[in-house]
Amino acid sequence: MKQTLNIKNMVCDRCKSTVLRELEELGCDIKTVELGQIVLNKKTGIQTLELEKVLSKHGFEIIKDETEILIEEIKIALIKKIEKSVIELNLGGKKISTEQTDQTEFKENSNQKKLLWSVLAINFTFFIIEITIGIISKSMGLVADSLDMLADSFVYGISLFAVGGTLIKKKRNPKQN
8 A cells, every 4th residue: 555745845856866776775665756745655654753753853834735735735846847948058067966065064154254244345335435425525426326336235244144154054054055
C-alpha cells in the first residue's frame, strides 16, 4: 500500500535531495520524491510526529489540509512554468543544479560589507552636503541630485541587508544553501 505525503516548502532539486537523504536515514521505503510530494512504497512504522520533526529542521512540513495542498501544488506548478519560460527565452543562461553539501559553517564576506559601508557613508555624506547647499542656494538641481544620492544610499543599505541576511539565512536554513 502506497503512502503519499504532501510537503510544504520543497521548491528545488536541493530540497528533494535533502528530503530523500532524511527519509533514507529513517529507513523509509521510498518510491518517488517530487517537488512538494513524497510517495512511499508502503505505510511505514515511522510515526508521523518523528517524520515531521526531521523535516521541520530543514524548513519543511507535512501538509494535511486540502486547501494548503492545493496552494502548494499551484506554487510548484508556477515554479516549473517560470523555469521552463526562462529556458525558452534562450538568453544564453542555464539552470545551475545544486549539489548536496555537509557544510554548516559559512564565513562572512567582510570585504563586501566594508566596501558597501564605505560607499554608503560617502554617498550619504554627499547627500547631506548637497541638500544643505541646495537649500541654502535655493538650487532645485542640487536638491534633486541630493535626493538621487539618498536613493542610492538606500540601495547600498538594502545591499548590506542582503549580504548579511543571506549569511543568516544559510546558517538558519541549510536546505537552501
